[in-house]
Amino acid sequence: MLATVAPPIIAVVNQKGGVGKTTTAINLAAAMAEVGHPTLLVDLDPQANSTSGLGLDPARARLNIYHLLTGEATVEQVVQPTSVSGLSLIASHIDLAGAEIELATMSEREGLLRHALAANPPGVEILLIDCPPSLGLLTLNALVAATSMLIPTQSEYFALEGLRHLMYTHQLVRSRLNPRLAIAGILMTQFDARTTLAWDVLHAVRRAHPHHLLETVIPRNVRISEAPSHGKSVIEYDPTCRGAAAYRALAKELLER
Numbered sequence: 404m405l406a407t408v409a410p411p412i413i414a415v416v417n418q419k420g421g422v423g424k425t426t427t428a429i430n431l432a433a434a435m436a437e438v439g440h441p442t443l444l445v446d447l448d449p450q451a452n453s454t455s456g457l458g459l460d461p462a463r464a465r466l467n468i469y470h471l472l473t474g475e476a477t478v479e480q481v482v483q484p485t486s487v488s489g490l491s492l493i494a495s496h497i498d499l500a501g502a503e504i505e506l507a508t509m510s511e512r513e514g515l516l517r518h519a520l521a522a523n524p525p526g527v528e529i530l531l532i533d534c535p536p537s538l539g540l541l542t543l544n545a546l547v548a549a550t551s552m553l554i555p556t557q558s559e560y561f562a563l564e565g566l567r568h569l570m571y572t573h574q575l576v577r578s579r580l581n582p583r584l585a586i587a588g589i590l591m592t593q594f595d596a597r598t599t600l601a602w603d604v605l606h607a608v609r610r611a612h613p614h615h616l617l618e619t620v621i622p623r624n625v626r627i628s629e630a631p632s633h634g635k636s637v638i639e640y641d642p643t644c645r646g647a648a649a650y651r652a653l654a655k656e657l658l659e660r
């Protein structure tokens with residue numbers, strides 16, 4: 404019997420809020436699906452922005468990520484289709500915020516997601532996890548389940564400090580909990596090429612992390628920010644805009660890596 408290869412699991416992570424984790428999770432997932440790789444997006448953030456950004460009502464999913472983490476439901480029970488062909492979702496729920504305390508009392512609490520995803524969802528080739536803006540128990544579950552971290556970062560003054568902290572977290576998780584955890588890359592997002600600061604930060608990140616900085620840069624693009632209010636990825640909302648092209652390029656770069 405042929406051994407089945409476990410699909411890559413990419414955690415989209417940064418403890419800083421508003422850097423583009425959710426935007427990247429949704430649009431990268433849509434771009435991967437578009438080129439024929441069935442993708443599962445796991446919304447692990449109690450804000451449930453990936454869920455609503457794909458046009459699904461977080462209050463309506465009967466079973467969500469909470470039920471998966473607590474073992475009340477299986478992956479197959481919590482996965483739901485989206486409007487994007489080849490893209491499925493495990494929805495989140497605002498109640499997950501309170502549940503984090505409950506999860507903290509469970510045994511092997513940092514391995515709950517890994518355990519839940521061990522039964523590979525059938526037909527899925529790539530998993531993406533949208534993390535909340537903290538390094539709490541939920542994000543730790545993502546890092547223990549994942550094969551790599553994708554780190555979106557804004558071109559702002561404090562970016563390097565945040566990256567240093569994330570690299571330290573990466574080492575810590577690798578040495579104690581998940582030795583297979585790699586860095587998929589650092590992604591510059593909301594890049595405004597007209598400002599000197601944006602270029603300065605880009606060059607500084609490249610100097611500090613030459614092997615991790617991705618070639619693809621996501622521009623600041625109004626179509627990207629409009630898309631979620633229509634419940635769509637930018638790939639569906641405006642397939643020819645710069646934002647859609649950038650996320651397609653990101654998918655290509657990561658698939659080639």
Ligand SMILES: Nc1ncnc2c1ncn2[C@@H]1O[C@H](COP(=O)(O)OP(=O)(O)OP(=O)(O)O)[C@@H](O)[C@H]1O
Pocket residue numbers: 419420421422423424425426427448450452534535536592593594621622623624625627628629646
């Ligand atoms: N490339 C871009 N161009 C324009 N706006 C963007 C871009 N990327 C993200 N945004 C906007 O910036 C805001 C923050 O993005 P997003 O929600 O993806 O960040 P986040 O890291 O997931 O935030 P949180 O930490 O709260 O989960 C959103 O309003 C989003 O629409």
Ligand SMILES: [Mg+2]
Pocket residue numbers: 424425426448450452533534535
């Ligand atoms: Mg988010």
